[in-house]
Amino acid sequence: MKEEFYQALEAYPVVTAVKDYNGLELALETESQVVFILFGNITDIANIVRKVKQKNKIAIVHVDLIEGLGSKEIAAKFIKYNTQADGIISTKANIISAAKDLGLITVQRFFLIDSLSLKNVIKYIESGHADTYEVLPGGMYKIITKLSAIATVPLIAGGLISDKEDVIAALGAGATAISSTDTGIWRL
Structure with a gap:
């Protein structure tokens, strides 16, 4: 699945990141094959992911933003065993590690705010910890x-x-x- 993810990013380098149901519906009609899901809760995330998968798109859930999921490794297990998601996004290394062990695609998100955060990002990227990294801000x-x-x-x-x-x-x-x-x- 990771190779399919990489190919999808190369084929259409605009990832649709959705923060509500309206955005989800719009994203499902785009050419983008990757959807970052940035909203939901433990009662509706499986349904949100199912909608993405029905359109044959890659579903990546930002576990830090799902209401009811905590910042522990169990969040990755919940996504793996209760949804059809292909992967997760998180700012937390422990969740990324757990998700990777479960065979999920992992996207580690970083907020670049100063030279210290940049050093941390470099350290993580050099470690090869996640499958890919998302760095914000992207258009300063x-x-x-x-x-x-x-x-x-x-x-x-x-x-x-x-x-x-x-x-x-x-x-x-x-x-x-x-x-x-x-x-x-x-x-x-």
Whole structure:
């Protein structure tokens, strides 16, 4: 199944991530073969997954966002034995490990907020812990543009600013300033 997942990502690199039933219905009509399920609870997740599978799509459940599932390994077992899901997404390494042991596709999600989180992401990716990684934010400069358009006070971009190009891009996107722990950036 993992190879089918990788092929689906290559064939259509836009993954539909759904956060409600309306989004689910729209996602089921797209060309995307992979659906990230970001909503539900323990009473309806099997039905949500069933709808995805009926359209012959790959169903990946974000277990951290399913109401009634905890942050323990049992969440992966619940998804494996109570749904037809192909895999899980989680920010928690213990759940990723449990799901991988169960033969589920694993997507480890990371939120990049600063250089420390980047170091952790690099560590996990180098370990080969999950089948794939999802890194957020994916379009920081677009977000800066959007936020600067509505901000009524200076907007400072920080986190993951690592070189002159990053500084210029952040400022060009509308940030008033950047912040960084990188002393090399301080001297620009």
